[in-house]
Amino acid sequence: MSEQKPPGRSDASGAPLILITNDDGITARGIGFLVECMSELGTVVVVAPNSPQSGMGHAITISSPLRLYPSTVFSGLPAYECSGTPADCVKLGKHYVLKDRAPDLVVSGVNHGSNTSVSVLYSGTMSAAIEAAIEGIPAIGFSLNDFSREPDFSHIRDHVQAIARNVLERGLPTGVALNVNFPVRGPEPLKGVKICRQANAKWHEIFDERRDPHGRRYFWLDGEFVNNDTGTDTDEYAIANNYASIVPCQFDLTAYGVMKAMEEWKL
């Protein structure tokens, strides 16, 4: 943890500084809930997209200008809405809004829908957290497997706060961000929290082919999630069994185990 700033560094008021973003846009219910939760743990600043950014992965905006405006969505809190992606929000938040002062924690979400398994790669929620990890800032992406516009967050409040509190107190190894997923609220209470690996599952794509009013073909990308990973240590297993899952994620994609075998190649 040598390169990461020590956990628990706080602002002049003694409270940790927490930067909040998401990918569903600044008016989504999930970020409102997250702001409520985090306001009890520290000083909150919000920089979030001004429109939904689901599926944006780790996109950044380099070919068009970015806009950033003060937002009145959260009364009494410093909040900004940004025309860019979740990763842009973290960059603008740290370098412009916070004037290069690193927050003590970046939290992203709560995403409307889960981001387990390979969805971590497509997820704007997690790309914001990973962007923070690249900057050496402890970060957490939260997602709830509930796609309704008015999800019930009541069963996850204590867990969201406990996970954030642990990260504020303990820090995270440099370059690691947490991918936290919760099951939809069911008849039984949550069974607990499991530390998991990313399930080796995938989306089976389905393209819904249609014709527009001018007779031209277009496609909607749709898909079916297929999980052939039978491990009981995966994020998919956890949320399917009424646990919250936490996958510690890194941004070093190197497949170290493969490097040695490739030295044999004739190149």
Next chain:
Amino acid sequence: MSEQKPPGRSDASGAPLILITNDDGITARGIGFLVECMSELGTVVVVAPNSPQSGMGHAITISSPLRLYPSTVFSGLPAYECSGTPADCVKLGKHYVLKDRAPDLVVSGVNHGSNTSVSVLYSGTMSAAIEAAIEGIPAIGFSLNDFSREPDFSHIRDHVQAIARNVLERGLPTGVALNVNFPVRGPEPLKGVKICRQANAKWHEIFDERRDPHGRRYFWLDGEFVNNDTGTDTDEYAIANNYASIVPCQFDLTAYGVMKAMEEWKL
């Protein structure tokens, strides 16, 4: 390599089937060069974005329809231009254009500019390769550290073909895609090819703040690449020293080494 289809499976003509995409758009010089190279190794199908998609990371298009039109950019070759991202192109290429027949190889690029270190996360070129890896298809993203509109590719032709030929003959472990970067052509010939890890470097963001003609503030995202990783086994070291770099990349982001320590957390 159990889940991956065997390498070298070929089409009715006996030639391997190669799907080509990129992130600079179907008219970029880099994909033209790659089509030339791959046409000597197999049967080529092109599905590429109809406009530049640099910095799109692993974005996919889920909130708007996708368009796909036959393209005449490559005479005599089956080619399609797509309104979506590089990852969309791989999905549409496999599931729609190739009617769920898996190609023997997916190649992406040649990107105009390098995609070393953390740039792998922002890179549309590499997201296409990683999307193929998720599908269990051997894949390579090629990038050349030359930002001119008419780059000199002459020094990389033999290497691009040799790397692709190796992958066609040997396959790749399931879930692995290669991130290949070449230095710009210099006065000396390339020294060779190094198998590398992803350098632990990052972009230091700079936001260029301006006013539009209406007096409203906007920002250009710019940055300076900072490499404090002194290892000689990194992709950055390789291309800075006139070697080509190959980083085998995986899409499992789990930080396995961190899981055990987190079991101690009070959650």
